[in-house]
Amino acid sequence: DVKVTQSSRYLVKRTGEKVFLECVQDMDHENMFWYRQDPGLGLRLIYFSYDVKMKEKGDIPEGYSVSREKKERFSLILESASTNQTSMYLCASSPTSGAYNEQFFGPGTRLTVL
């Protein structure tokens, strides 16, 4: 059974704090993604990675960075959290070959920045 896990379901942080969101997948997928979801705006891609130590900016990378040191783990980092980063964060993974890149999602982390 495929699985994507995220480190926290709910997180509350203060403005200016450094925040780490962790995502782990057990499917040996090459591709991993970080999205944020806000009402009326749909899923927006922050960053993605198609291999260890590789990363590409998505549509809204400002204020975020990522790390992929191991194939199964993809971390999203908010260097200095701000209130406009309050959102639902979703991690996903997909294989490169076959399955036309169906994405498998984690349960999400609802982050509140005060």
Place this chain on the structure above:
Amino acid sequence: ILNVEQSPQSLHVQEGDSTNFTCSFPSSNFYALHWYRWETAKSPEALFVMTLNGDEKKKGRISATLNTKEGYSYLYIKGSQPEDSATYLCAFINAGNNRKLIWGLGTSLAVNP
């Protein structure tokens, strides 16, 4: 700019009604079209991955069709049930960058018992 549009934005139906919604996407450089269901408090889950013009896929009471030449896909739900209440998202993959999904905003379906 590649754009994926879904309509309607939201829909309220009675239990037992059949319903359908639309996903429009660019008709050039097509690679694949995905449909996902996203229930409240759960993760999005793939319903269908569609790759060929004329594809029709079915899973229980839910089916989807694909027209890549004109750039649209329909999702049909026959005999809606309250457990079908969810947001239905479509996502387009462009052949020029086939790792990245371009998402629509979704159709929010509420099925009243």
